[in-house]
Amino acid sequence: MPTPKLILWDIDHTLIETGGVGSEVFRDAVRQVTGHHIDRLPDATGRTEQVILRETLELYGIEDPGDYFPKFVEAQAAGYRARADEMRRRGRALPGAREALAALAELPHITQTVLTGNPKPSAIAKLETFDLAQWLDLDVGAYGTDDSVRPNLVPIAQARATGRTGYTYTRDTTYVVGDTTSDVEAALKGGAQIIAVASGRTPADELRAAGAVTVLEHLADTSALVQSLTGKHSS
Numbered sequence: 031m032p033t034p035k036l037i038l039w040d041i042d043h044t045l046i047e048t049g050g051v052g053s054e055v056f057r058d059a060v061r062q063v064t065g066h067h068i069d070r071l072p073d074a075t076g077r078t079e080q081v082i083l084r085e086t087l088e089l090y091g092i093e094d095p096g097d098y099f100p101k102f103v104e105a106q107a108a109g110y111r112a113r114a115d116e117m118r119r120r121g122r123a124l125p126g127a128r129e130a131l132a133a134l135a136e137l138p139h140i141t142q143t144v145l146t147g148n149p150k151p152s153a154i155a156k157l158e159t160f161d162l163a164q165w166l167d168l169d170v171g172a173y174g175t176d177d178s179v180r181p182n183l184v185p186i187a188q189a190r191a192t193g194r195t196g197y198t199y200t201r202d203t204t205y206v207v208g209d210t211t212s213d214v215e216a217a218l219k220g221g222a223q224i225i226a227v228a229s230g231r232t233p234a235d236e237l238r239a240a241g242a243v244t245v246l247e248h249l250a251d252t253s254a255l256v257q258s259l260t261g262k263h264s265s
């Protein structure tokens with residue numbers, strides 16, 4: 031049997047785009063929880079939700095009594111659920127995402143899940159909205175609700191996957207697939223390989239400069255992706 035492998039997918043700009051619904055849901059959730067209307071948002075690229083919320087509160091001088099993050103998580107997920115139809119209209123699953131997940135799900139030695147800065151309930155809501163959850167083992171994923179430091183999410187997912195399959199996942203057998211330099215950093219510092227996809231706002235040369243050896247322009251070339259995950263490590 032081939033070596034068991036663990037694939038950790040980033041969500042935003044790797045598998046899906048919310049088409050702006052994500053920022054609106056974020057603002058609504060902050061308003062519901064804090065009573066403050068916000069219009070400016072800190073840069074969310076590659077960051078975990080707890081950090082984005084904390085910086086938003088700082089930006090507006092809003093004091094957190096201590097329970098804002100769990101309340102925010104609930105409000106945000108409810109917002110995504112309520113606006114699923116709208117998100118399907120305005121957003122999209124990125125080209126090749128569905129095919130890539132389906133192709134990898136066929137391979138018995140591969141476990142695939144997510145590694146995301148999103149809180150778990152919002153991550154699941156987004157993936158279900160675009161019909162992508164069916165190919166992922168979401169119970170073994172690592173989320174913005176597990177840790178606010180992205181590289182720390184890699185060992186969390188590895189331990190959960192080991193609990194599921196009994197296999198040990200090392201740097202050589204764990205792959206983060208993501209679109210930002212934070213995904214690259216999470217993989218390299220956290221203990222995984224990185225397959226970078228230049229489908230977000232970060233150009234391929236920036237992803238390479240951050241340390242990604244394998245950089246795909248998009249997921250539409252399913253065989254290139256499957257090759258980089260199942261073949262030998264190569265550039």
Ligand SMILES: [Mg+2]
Nearest residue numbers: 040042043209
């Ligand atoms: Mg992303």
